[in-house]
Amino acid sequence: MIDRSQALLDLAHRQLQSGHLAGAVESLRRLLSEDPDDADGHAALALTLLAQRRLHAAEHEARLAATLEPEGQLQLLALVRVDIAARRFSSAREHLETLAALHPASSERLLMAAEVEQLSGRPKAAKPLLDQALELDPEDEDAYIALADWHLDRGDLDRAEELARAGLQIAPEDSDGLVTMGRILLRRGRVDEARQHAVIVLQSDPGARDALHLMAAVKARKSRLLGWWWRWASWMGELGEGRAIVVLLVAYALYRLGVIAAGHFDHSDLANVIQLGWLMLVAYTWIGPSLFRRAVRQEIGEVQLDREF
Numbered sequence: 001m002i003d004r005s006q007a008l009l010d011l012a013h014r015q016l017q018s019g020h021l022a023g024a025v026e027s028l029r030r031l032l033s034e035d036p037d038d039a040d041g042h043a044a045l046a047l048t049l050l051a052q053r054r055l056h057a058a059e060h061e062a063r064l065a066a067t068l069e070p071e072g073q074l075q076l077l078a079l080v081r082v083d084i085a086a087r088r089f090s091s092a093r094e095h096l097e098t099l100a101a102l103h104p105a106s107s108e109r110l111l112m113a114a115e116v117e118q119l120s121g122r123p124k125a126a127k128p129l130l131d132q133a134l135e136l137d138p139e140d141e142d143a144y145i146a147l148a149d150w151h152l153d154r155g156d157l158d159r160a161e162e163l164a165r166a167g168l169q170i171a172p173e174d175s176d177g178l179v180t181m182g183r184i185l186l187r188r189g190r191v192d193e194a195r196q197h198a199v200i201v202l203q204s205d206p207g208a209r210d211a212l213h214l215m216a217a218v219k220a221r222k223s224r225l226l227g228w229w230w231r232w233a234s235w236m237g238e239l240g241e242g243r244a245i246v247v248l249l250v251a252y253a254l255y256r257l258g259v260i261a262a263g264h265f266d267h268s269d270l271a272n273v274i275q276l277g278w279l280m281l282v283a284y285t286w287i288g289p290s291l292f293r294r295a296v297r298q299e300i301g302e303v304q305l306d307r308e309f
Contacts, residue, residue, distance in 0.1 A: 012027040013044070021048060028041055037068055038068075040069075043077070043078040044074070044078075047081060080095045089119065093113075096113050107142075108133075110133035111130070114133070130146050131147070139170060142176070144166045144167030145163070145180050148163035149180055175201045175205065179208075179211050182197030186221060194218055197214070198214040259275060
């Protein structure tokens with residue numbers, strides 16, 4: 001029974017890694033039908049259900065797994081992953097503290113802790129955790145990719161590319177690594193290469209949302225309508241929330257000063273042009289995200305259609 005259970009667990013893991021989520025769920029359900037008290041099986045099922053965005057079902061499985069094996073590493077990781085998905089960051093930190101006490105030599109714990117800090121708006125606190133994860137396991141491709149993403153979000157393309165290539169050297173078919181490299185290439189203006197990275201991921205997992213977002217970003221980058229918005233959004237993302245707010249406040253102040261100055265010198269036509277330009281800019285930045293989401297939905301539809309044929 002132990003060998004068969006492990007074989008089904010390994011099969012589910014491979015299916016999950018390849019994006020075959022329905023197959024992974026079926027394998028785990030077979031495992032649990034034979035051994036309903038398999039804590040690892042319930043934890044793995046929780047992670048698979050999360051990948052399907054079935055949060056409530058995932059939480060049920062994660063809590064059941066933790067009840068069966070309260071101090072298990074996989075069980076605690078599943079609880080943290082559920083908390084992150086539900087944006088319960090305080091609870092996630094509590095489970096991470098338990099993990100640190102019971103399983104200190106876990107690079108995955110450090111990566112999750114870094115993710116919690118970033119989602120909580122504390123990217124600076126995430127960096128030491130990412131460094132520790134890589135130091136703890138220099139062969140962990142996830143640590144390289146997470147660090148690459150961190151540097152990419154800060155606009156350091158050279159360091160991001162160096163780390164992403166190191167991660168892909170360890171795991172050349174890693175979907176997160178391919179998407180990150182695609183994002184880097186897109187930022188460098190190498191649009192066709194970025195698209196190819198998205199295609200590679202979508203060939204194995206047509207529903208991979210990050211790859212679909214990358215494909216949509218490629219389309220936006222090529223589009224005359226969305227191209228400027230994409231560059232603006234990328235630049236604002238690099239600045240971080242605090243500095244982005246400052247930029248918006250300064251832009252609004254300059255707009256108001258321009259209108260006031262034009263009115264003061266009796267240039268009413270110029271004031272109208274400035275106001276019209278500001279309104280067009282606001283409208284453009286307002287509709288840009290909805291157009292981008294439409295592009296993502298279009299990509300999802302096209303990929304699903306290709307898969308059916």
